[in-house]
Amino acid sequence: MTTRGHLDECVHCGFCLPVCPTWINWGEEMDSPRGRIDLLRGVRDGKLEFDGPVALHLDRCLGCMACMTACPSGVRYDLVIEEARAQRELAVPRGLFDRLHRAALFSLFPYPRRLRLAAALLFLYSRSGLQWLMRATGLLRLVSSRLATLDALVPRIGTASLASGLPARLPAAGERRARVGLVTGCVQGVFFPNVNAATARVLVAEGCEVVVPPGQGCCGALSTHAGRLDEARRLVRGLIERFEAVEVDVVVINSAGCGSHLKDCQRLFAGDPFEPRAAAFSKKVRDVNELVDSLPPRAVRHPLQARVAYHSPCHLGHAQRLTAPPRALLRAIPGLELIEIADGDQCCGSAGIYNLVQPASADQIGARKAAAVLASGASWLASANPGCTLHIQRQLRERGATIRAAQPIEILDASLRGRTEPDGG
Template sequence: MTTVKEREAIASEFAEKMNEDELLNCMRCGFCLPHCPTYIESGLKESYSPRGRIALMKAVTDGLIEPDEDVERSLSLCLGCRACEPVCPSGVKYGHLLEEARDIIHQNKDHSFPVKTIRKAVFSGLFPHQERMQNMTSLLGFYQRSGLQYIARKTGVLSMLPDHLATMEKVLPKVPTKSEMKKRPTDLPSIGPVLKKVAFFSGCLMDTMFLETNKATLKLLQLAGCEIVIPKSQACCGALHGHSGEKEGAKRLAKRNIEAFEADEVDYIITNAGGCGAFLIDYDHLLQDEPTWHERAIAFTNKLKDISEILVDLRFHEKTRLKLPAQTVTFQDSCHLRNVMNTSIAPRILLQAIEGIDFREMKDADRCCGSAGIYNIVESEMSMKILDTKMAHTKSTQADIVVTANPGCLLQMQLGIEREKMGDCTKAVHIADLLVEAAAL
């Protein structure tokens, strides 16, 4: 519960920092409503819609209401999927407003000691340091390989966890060893004539827990005719910080990444995680108040491309025979890849180019799956409601494979498959892994 002093500080910073023009851009037309998962799953509760949340932000900014627990709850429950933005006739940058509001609230709250400790450990102690990410992932690998996982499952220890977390433990990927993580190369030649020189954003979770998907991505880039550099000094993209009210931490990581990728002259900077790509492409907004860094951020963001986009641009699917055994495939959009990076056609072009598959479009494939970073942990009830709807649509496709392009979405879809007991007939995969498999046949 916030104190009077905290509410006063929050209200003062809302008035000082919130973008008044952006708040006024919202015409209250309601075009965003049918695209907002929390509005739909809450039973059409206005304060859980983008329009309603903007109204609350504006009211706090104007001093009409206090930034009380109800306001904070409304903003906390937002997935940040930004599905409202492409359908907004006024072009309101809702995601920017949301992150600014969350940052103001969290920076002016006196969190309890346990919360402070956890936030410091995660945002300052873990994600900015890739070696620590490797160490943490190595512990998970030890748990999986040592027999501890077998014992935990057999003894029923996992039943002490909330149902969705116990199920999530079952769908975690088999993680590599620390030595395998450290062996990842820093540059790779093209296979065949060099068409482009690219830098690869390897990410933190992608380069540890999902290392095999990163390897698949690099292989695809080589096959497409790319010479690849992987800057050693790059860091976490900062998305978790930016979405969780840790704006200054996000800025520090952004500057590290801009510096890291400026070192090499490349045509493009390639990402394979929708969530990372969307935050990276917003670096120019994040650093807009620092002129020198803002210019450098623009140069950085102008080079960003998702793996699917560059593969299509280089006509990889036309030059490489892609083939798989007969099966039905559907695609679940990464919200941030679609809504922020404006990438939705390229993945479908690539999937439909694979011989042997029957591609079936999923109903509301562009609607959030409920993962949203750590949302499925901190807001599990709403997350599972959204996932239940997503799985109903998945079932209707009768797909053997659900393809996505973001690690959080991948785990969430695997979680849904496990919850629905569909594991014998359906699996979820990252598009890079499927394409590498198809190219090898």
């Protein structure tokens, strides 16, 4: 008897369709989780070639995992799509521009030092008037819609982005409740340094000793989700080794996509001698919202008058099934009014590098999210993932609207410090 693969767990009920952003986009079966599984079964059973159209429908999947929340049969779509993406790279060669674009992304994002250099260039680009010129003339869009998308996404770079970070150890305020290692991330650390600072401050205030292992690189999440598994193994192994050197009770992460990958990274080492070390590390990983929510509050929450809409990042809500902790953390702040966004469990279209490689689809999805955010009447958007925040802010900007955005942990930090609003935004 053959082993039952994940593809066979799908009973074709269709419950995944209405939650799939691309099915909502086009109403087509091939761009639904059920359809993609069907395509992969067809390929496996020799009824279909792994050709351009099959690759196209796989490429259009955001990997948001909303289908996993909806699936009554418990299909492991995360594993299905990850494996399919690895196969896809081998089966259907990408065009030259696509290859270069991806090569550029994957040789930039995972490396904080390169990102910091890029941030410096972007700082000059945005302040020199060149960005204004490129946008005003539409020159960039003429060259490439992908580059234009990248340009539109770039956050406002502050000088904090250009320096690297946090001290290696911060003692707990009061009696120590845990010794926590902080993953500083790549994009998070460079483009949103305030988030790491806020994370560290909240943890310290709540009685955690915070350790920041030096020399951290990317955790490999982007590579894993794109099916670049060798690269992912190399990156996550490097990160795990840094954390093994500092001995902590908990590894805390404030980026949802990275967290879901790190909680499950031992899979990448199945049968490898490194597997038990990866498993030991995975067990310690907690999202910052999850960790703070699990600690009985110790620090005083000062009132914060704000109407805050919470955007649930897919890798937190669907992949890690953490929907309650970030909301609980916000609700505990006096004066803060927590607002739900309509269809709040749906992806915003950012999805790792999806908005960079599938801009048209990402825009369609983002437009729905932007409309829902605007309709909520919130003054702040709380999102626990940097990619989502950038994408939603860009969608709003293009509609002539703005909303101040911060991570829940930054908002909590502001409350603990008695500020009227978070540092970022």
